[in-house]
Amino acid sequence: MAYYAELYLVYVRNLLKAWAQYRADFAITFISSILLTASRLFFLTLIFANIRQLEGWSFSEMLLIWGLMVAAATLANTFMDVPHRIFGYVRSGELDRLLVRPAALIFQIAGEGGLTLPALGNVLIGLAAILVALTGLPKPLPGWAAVYLPLALVSGALIYFSVQLIMACLSFWFINTISLMQTLAWMHQIGQYPVTILALPLQFLFTWVLPYAMMGFFPAAFLLRGDEYRLFGLLAPLMGLLFLGLSLSVWRVAIRHYQSAGS
Amino acid sequence: MTRVYEEIDRQLGIVVATVKQTLAYRFDFFTAILGALLMMALLYYLWTAIYASSTSMAMSYQALITYVCLGQAFSFARPGQRRILVRIGAGIRTGHVLMDLVRPTDYQLLTISDTFGAFLMETLMVSLPSYLVALLFFGISLPASPEAAFGFGVSVLGAFFLVSSVDFLIGLMAFWTMNVFGLVWGLGYLKIAVIDILAGTVIPLTLFPDWLRGIALALPFQGMAFTPLAIYVGTIQGSAIWTSILSQFAWGVGFVLLTRLVWLKARRRIEIQGG
Numbered sequence: 001m002a003y004y005a006e007l008y009l010v011y012v013r014n015l016l017k018a019w020a021q022y023r024a025d026f027a028i029t030f031i032s033s034i035l036l037t038a039s040r041l042f043f044l045t046l047i048f049a050n051i052r053q054l055e056g057w058s059f060s061e062m063l064l065i066w067g068l069m070v071a072a073a074t075l076a077n078t079f080m081d082v083p084h085r086i087f088g089y090v091r092s093g094e095l096d097r098l099l100v101r102p103a104a105l106i107f108q109i110a111g112e113g114g115l116t117l118p119a120l121g122n123v124l125i126g127l128a129a130i131l132v133a134l135t136g137l138p139k140p141l142p143g144w145a146a147v148y149l150p151l152a153l154v155s156g157a158l159i160y161f162s163v164q165l166i167m168a169c170l171s172f173w174f175i176n177t178i179s180l181m182q183t184l185a186w187m188h189q190i191g192q193y194p195v196t197i198l199a200l201p202l203q204f205l206f207t208w209v210l211p212y213a214m215m216g217f218f219p220a221a222f223l224l225r226g227d228e229y230r231l232f233g234l235l236a237p238l239m240g241l242l243f244l245g246l247s248l249s250v251w252r253v254a255i256r257h258y259q260s261a262g263s
Numbered sequence: 264m265t266r267v268y269e270e271i272d273r274q275l276g277i278v279v280a281t282v283k284q285t286l287a288y289r290f291d292f293f294t295a296i297l298g299a300l301l302m303m304a305l306l307y308y309l310w311t312a313i314y315a316s317s318t319s320m321a322m323s324y325q326a327l328i329t330y331v332c333l334g335q336a337f338s339f340a341r342p343g344q345r346r347i348l349v350r351i352g353a354g355i356r357t358g359h360v361l362m363d364l365v366r367p368t369d370y371q372l373l374t375i376s377d378t379f380g381a382f383l384m385e386t387l388m389v390s391l392p393s394y395l396v397a398l399l400f401f402g403i404s405l406p407a408s409p410e411a412a413f414g415f416g417v418s419v420l421g422a423f424f425l426v427s428s429v430d431f432l433i434g435l436m437a438f439w440t441m442n443v444f445g446l447v448w449g450l451g452y453l454k455i456a457v458i459d460i461l462a463g464t465v466i467p468l469t470l471f472p473d474w475l476r477g478i479a480l481a482l483p484f485q486g487m488a489f490t491p492l493a494i495y496v497g498t499i500q501g502s503a504i505w506t507s508i509l510s511q512f513a514w515g516v517g518f519v520l521l522t523r524l525v526w527l528k529a530r531r532r533i534e535i536q537g538g
Contacts, residue, residue, distance in 0.1 A: 032453040039456035051316045183298035197312035
């Protein structure tokens with residue numbers, strides 16, 4: 001464990017040096033990713049310019065859902081932007097270099113390129129949205145929210161990461177799935193709306209197969225409505241671990257099928 | 264005249280080459296259709312819920328659903344549309360831009376022809392199939408009138424012209440900054456953010472608060488989505504169809520002239536990195 005912590009610090013130090021070389025790049029990417037996220041938030045306010053509540057959910061309640069979902073997804077993007085990188089390693093044959101080193105493969109990829117610091121601004125926007133939402137609620141959240149919210153957040157990030165990792169693994173057997181991955185990543189935005197507005201098959205899809213509703217909606221609904229959403233609310237913090245285990249198993253099988261591009 | 268014909272012939276060659284190239288990645292069309300349909304479904308249910316929760320809205324339910332679904336079928340926020348930015352960006356970082364510059368044609372024309380090939384294929388293989396599905400399964404309306412149908416077609420071309428000339432302008436900045444990563448990803452994100460809101464892709468400008476609608480209608484970005492979609496559903500009708508298309512093309516020509524000036528300056532600044 002100490003070995004991995006030390007190794008990670010080395011990776012981070014190298015990465016910071018690389019970013020220092022491209023300061024303007026960093027600034028442009030940092031600012032524009034914040035603006036992109038802010039524009040998403042602006043959507044919510046535009047929608048609420050036409051309505052007072054969405055299927056019974058007020059603006060502050062929707063903001064809590066949105067904040068949770070965005071903070072979780074961007075947390076995964078900032079610290080575990082691994083799945084996207086796997087293609088590059090496989091295609092260039094770089095994976096061979098990592099395979100002969102004595103550290104876990106996923107960890108090495110996470111260290112070399114998984115840390116996308118410019119995305120950090122988005123996490124802050126997500127957290128800010130949660131705080132603003134909390135002040136706008138008619139009655140304060142129960143005390144256990146202080147424990148539940150961080151758990152749900154981490155679980156949400158794990159869900160987001162795991163779904164992408166499984167998609168990336170599929171490319172070991174099938175064709176290049178990167179465009180499919182981008183499409184499905186885009187799809188996580190459904191997590192910001194009450195999943196109950198969807199048709200039943202889609203509700204099932206976004207609860208169990210691509211459990212994006214477990215990232216924002218179900219945790220927030222459990223905090224705000226209590227009993228009505230107890231089952232899914234209690235399941236949400238576990239879903240991340242469940243999917244992490246699942247995706248890592250798929251990864252282990254996939255990597256055994258890896259054949260070097262050999263260049 | 265023969266020189267003009269030769270040039271047209273060259274550009275056609277580039278379009279055909281791009282068409283063949285995109286055909287090699289057929290699986291991408293399939294995922295793009297899947298993505299468009301899923302986004303369509305999400306927006307369909309979202310707007311149905313919003314409409315049910317509203318007391319009064321400036322658009323009818325049918326027009327709203329048609330607008331939103333059509334916007335996903337003919338989307339200019341699609342990954343294939345990043346082609347210009349990616350080509351210029353990657354070209355500068357790897358030095359391949361040199362290959363493009365020594366070709367016996369104009370660089371700006373070359374990138375636009377190349378993107379047009381991709382646009383053509385995306386329209387045929389992704390937009391039209393998604394549109395058919397929307398007609399059959401989401402129950403969207405046919406064009407408001409024959410004039411609206413024709414206007415929509417012209418306006419989609421106008422939108423392509425506008426989007427690609429703006430992209431070329433953004434891409435040219437790489438000749439100055441050399442910060443290709445920030446440019447392609449950063450400005451690419453920014454473009455999506457701007458298009459998503461000011462073009463009215465997801466929320467029709469008709470439903471914006473007055474102050475914001477005023478701003479959006481004064482800017483060129485509405486031509487990237489709102490103009491064709493509003494013509495289709497009949498929000499823009501009569502002679503307004505042609506004035507709005509005219510303004511779309513005027514903005515497009517304006518951007519082309521501007522990029523021309525910038526390009527003539529950028530050309531002299533080229534540093535070839537690597538090779």
